[in-house]
Amino acid sequence: MKNNSLKSVLFVLASVFLMSGCTVSYKLNNTAIDYNVIKTITLETFSNRAAYQWAPMAPMFNNTLSDIYNRQTKLNQVKRDGDLVLSGEITSYDQTNKSVSADGFSSMVQLKMTVKVKYTNNKKHADDFEKSFTATREYDASQQLASVQDELVQQMIDDIVDQIFNATVAKW
Numbered sequence: 753m754k755n756n757s758l759k760s761v762l763f764v765l766a767s768v769f770l771m772s773g774c775t776v777s778y779k780l781n782n783t784a785i786d787y788n789v790i791k792t793i794t795l796e797t798f799s800n801r802a803a804y805q806w807a808p809m810a811p812m813f814n815n816t817l818s819d820i821y822n823r824q825t826k827l828n829q830v831k832r833d834g835d836l837v838l839s840g841e842i843t844s845y846d847q848t849n850k851s852v853s854a855d856g857f858s859s860m861v862q863l864k865m866t867v868k869v870k871y872t873n874n875k876k877h878a879d880d881f882e883k884s885f886t887a888t889r890e891y892d893a894s895q896q897l898a899s900v901q902d903e904l905v906q907q908m909i910d911d912i913v914d915q916i917f918n919a920t921v922a923k924w
Contacts, residue, residue, distance in 0.1 A: 783825055784923040789875050793827040794834030798867065802845040809905055810842060813867070816906075816913045825921060833874075836920065840869040843884065847897065850890055858893040863901075865908040871920050881919070887911035 795818055800810040817838070821827055827836070844866040853859035866886045873879040887908035891900045 783921045785825060785827070785921050787826055790835045790873075791828060792830045792834040793821055793825075793836040793838070794830055794832055795821065796837070796839035798840050798842060800842045800845075802842050802865075804845050804847075806845060806901065806905065808902075809845065809865075809909075812906060813842060813909050813913070816909050817916065820913050820917050821921075824917070835873070835875050837872040837874065838869060838916070838920065839872075840867060842866070843868045849893070860890050861893050861897075862888055862890050863897075863904050863908065864888045865905070865912065867912050867916075869916055869919075871916075883919075885912045885915045885919075887915075 795814070798810060798813055798817070800806075802809075818829065821829065827834075842865065844864065846864050848862050848864070849858035850860040850862040851858070864886065865888075866884050868882070868884045870882045871880060889904040889907055891897075891904060
């Protein structure tokens with residue numbers, strides 16, 4: 753009986769000793785935000801400055817960007833002077849022939865979208881950056897762009913927004 757109680761005491765002491773040297777940390781939705789320091793974010797409206805214009809693109813981008821920060825962080829979105837600030841513009845939206853079939857005509861078309869982002873962390877300016885994020889999608893040249901544009905542009909926007917999110921608060 754004494755042997756079992758001695759083992760129990762030793763187990764408890766060893767557990768306490770081991771746990772005292774360990775810390776547990778976790779990230780909510782894979783973010784690296786210290787919510788004691790960073791509480792707000794300002795998402796300025798990204799305008800479409802691309803040479804080729806498609807009217808729904810900028811609103812789709814701005815809504816998707818706002819949605820990801822709402823869903824995956826506890827940051828409050830404010831109109832100005834946020835602890836984090838994202839601004840920028842859609843700088844290009846192009847389509848190019850990607851491959852040529854045996855008959856000499858284009859068989860695949862590539863859509864490409866680029867967004868220039870300026871990120872400011874007003875609590876830690878060492879994290880500030882200005883860079884461009886790009887996504888591409890391909891579609892069969894036998895299809896009209898108008899028939900696939902909504903879906904492909906949303907896919908590119910989702911990709912770019914994920915890249916921005918990862919670069920700003922997920923720290924991937």
